[in-house]
Amino acid sequence: MKMLIAKITGLLAAFGSMILVIILLYFNPYSSEKSQFGTMMIVYTTLFAPALFALICLIIKRYRLMFIPFIWSLPISLYLGLTPGVFSLIMLTCILYLISALLFLFNHKSK
Amino acid sequence: MVINLKMKGLVNIKKISILVLSFVLLLGFSTNVFAAEKTIGEQNKQILVSEPNNSITFKKVEIIKESDKTTVSVDGHVEFGDVPKKVQIEVDAKKGTYKTKLLSVGPIIKNPTSTSDSASTIQPMSATELRSAAVTINSIDPAYWSLARTTQYLNWNVWSDGTVGFSSRSLNTWDGQPTQGGTYWYLNWISFQGDPWYTSNYTMVGSDLSSQHYNYDFGLPNLVTYANHNISIYGLSTGYDFNATYSHSGEFSSLLSAQIWYN
Numbered sequence: 001m002k003m004l005i006a007k008i009t010g011l012l013a014a015f016g017s018m019i020l021v022i023i024l025l026y027f028n029p030y031s032s033e034k035s036q037f038g039t040m041m042i043v044y045t046t047l048f049a050p051a052l053f054a055l056i057c058l059i060i061k062r063y064r065l066m067f068i069p070f071i072w073s074l075p076i077s078l079y080l081g082l083t084p085g086v087f088s089l090i091m092l093t094c095i096l097y098l099i100s101a102l103l104f105l106f107n108h109k110s111k
Numbered sequence: 112m113v114i115n116l117k118m119k120g121l122v123n124i125k126k127i128s129i130l131v132l133s134f135v136l137l138l139g140f141s142t143n144v145f146a147a148e149k150t151i152g153e154q155n156k157q158i159l160v161s162e163p164n165n166s167i168t169f170k171k172v173e174i175i176k177e178s179d180k181t182t183v184s185v186d187g188h189v190e191f192g193d194v195p196k197k198v199q200i201e202v203d204a205k206k207g208t209y210k211t212k213l214l215s216v217g218p219i220i221k222n223p224t225s226t227s228d229s230a231s232t233i234q235p236m237s238a239t240e241l242r243s244a245a246v247t248i249n250s251i252d253p254a255y256w257s258l259a260r261t262t263q264y265l266n267w268n269v270w271s272d273g274t275v276g277f278s279s280r281s282l283n284t285w286d287g288q289p290t291q292g293g294t295y296w297y298l299n300w301i302s303f304q305g306d307p308w309y310t311s312n313y314t315m316v317g318s319d320l321s322s323q324h325y326n327y328d329f330g331l332p333n334l335v336t337y338a339n340h341n342i343s344i345y346g347l348s349t350g351y352d353f354n355a356t357y358s359h360s361g362e363f364s365s366l367l368s369a370q371i372w373y374n
Contacts, residue, residue, distance in 0.1 A: 030289040038199070038214065038255035039291070079253050079366065082330045085293020 002110075006103035010058050010066055013096035017051035017073070020090055030085060046076040047090065054097060064108070066101035070094060159202055159209040167198050167211040170352070174204050180360035182339075185371055190350040191242065195374040199251075202368075214370065228280050228303070240269050241278060244351045247372035250324070250338040250359065252292065258367070259296045259324035259338045260285040265307075267316045267346035274313040275346050282320055299323040299337075316346040325361075334362035 021043055025035045035043075050069035057065045073094050081091030155176040161168040171186040183202055197214040247262040266278040280303070286296040301322035308317050324338040341356040359367040 024291070028291050030293045031287070031291045033257070033291065035291065036214065036255050036257075038212075042254055076254065080292065082363070083292045083294055084328045085289070087292055 002103055002107045006063070006066075006100050006107060007058060009096050009103065010054055010063075010100035013069070013093045013100060014051040014054040014058070016093040016096070017047050017054075017090065020087065020093065021048045021051070024087055042076070047073055050097075051093075054100075063101075063104035066097060066104055070097035070101055073097065157204060157207060159204075159207055162208045162210045165209075165211045166213050167196065169200075169209075169211075172200070172202065172209045174202055176204070180358045180364065182356060182358035183369070184354060184356040186352065186354050187371070187373065188350060188352050189244065189373055193350070195372075197249075197370060197372040199255075199370045200368070228307070239271050242267055242269055242346060242351070243374070244344050244346065244353070245372075245374040246342050246344055246353045246355055247370075248340040248342060248355050248357050249370040249372060250340070250357065250367055251370060252290075253366050254292060256287070256291040257285075258287050258290055258294070258326065259298075259340075261301065261320065261322040261324075261340035261342060262372075263318065263320040263342040263344055265316075265318050265344040265346055265351075269348045273348045275309075275316045275348055276313070277307040277309075277316045277318075277346075280307060280318050284322060284324075286324055294326055294329045296324050296326045296338075299325050304341075314348065315352075317343060318346075319343045330362050336361040336364050336367070338367065 023029070025040060025043055028035070050072040053072070054066060054069040057063065057069075073090075077091045077094035080087045081094075082088070157174045157176070159172045159174055161172075169185050169187045171184075173184040173186075175182040175184065181204070183200070185200060194216050196216055199212040199214055201210045201212075203209070243264065243266045245262060245264045247260055249260045250258045252258055260283075262283040264281045264283070266280065268276040268278050270276060282301060282303070284298055284301055286298055287294065288297075289295050299322075301320070304319035304321055309315065320340075320342045322340045324340070325335050327333070327335045329336060337358075337360045339358045339360070341354070343354040345352040345354075353373060355371045357369045359365075
């Protein structure tokens with residue numbers, strides 16, 4: 001049961017991050033201005049790549065590595081978490097990575 | 112045994128959650144705490160050198176550290192015919208260097224929305240050419256989202272004897288309302304600093320512009336972040352010099368940097 005919750009949490013975090021990245025870059029509700037190349041690079045490398053990494057971890061069942069997307073996306077998530085808009089949800093997805101990683105860890109220990 | 116392990120697990124989760132939460136809160140308040148610790152009135156100037164792999168270098172980049180803010184002053188020169196550029200500048204006070212990144216090449220769109228000055232007197236000699244310059248400071252956040260922008264436009268005549276004469280100037284300003292991150296920036300004030308001025312031999316015409324932008328909805332709602340922009344353009348017969356000075360102060364201001372765009 002704990003494994004399932006950990007997996008669902010991890011999936012939610014990864015897909016949630018990906019969806020927020022797509023909204024942020026291509027369907028931004030706050031601005032019609034096209035995202036700069038620098039913004040795209042930062043968002044892809046600090047949010048999309050960790051989400052992809054988390055998905056791969058879940059697929060190949062390397063659950064211990066779920067801490068990596070949390071640490072990877074933490075700096076930008078902390079920043080976005082302080083914005084007043086919808087992108088503060090990025091902080092939530094980052095916390096979900098941590099919860100998922102901890103659940104995997106404790107599940108592994110309890111075995 | 113299983114219950115014991117479960118209990119231990121819960122205690123661990125609690126400990127880790129408290130640790131993470133403390134870390135987040137500590138980060139949130141660190142900027143203000145550090146700002147308060149610094150000596151008031153202290154001012155340190157430091158000239159920065161260009162990093163070796165910079166494709167764009169400026170005449171001079173200086174950093175001025177004050178008690179509550181860090182000001183960056185950039186002096187540049189543009190020759191007539193040079194390609195318009197948008198350059199991102201990142202300063203490293205510890206290393207004493209600055210790093211530039213060419214973002215794109217293209218003119219600054221002229222869209223003056225506010226004050227504009229024009230020369231009212233007829234110049235004594237026929238102008239060989241009318242020259243123009245536009246310089247923008249664009250404050251950005253860590254995600255490279257534009258927050259607040261100030262632009263000065265200067266037009267001047269270059270006479271056949273190499274002297275210059277003021278023609279007109281204007282300004283433009285933009286604030287993210289909202290920015291791509293959902294924060295709102297506002298213009299506090301903007302004004303030309305005095306009339307256009309000349310050097311004694313009329314080989315340079317100068318114009319200075321200052322502005323202040325602010326935001327209060329990032330982080331804690333009662334704390335303000337300021338972006339100060341000063342742009343000076345010095346029209347010459349062969350091109351122009353400019354000084355773009357910016358500073359960010361207030362809540363989380365150390366996260367902000369700037370881009371300089373020039374035509």
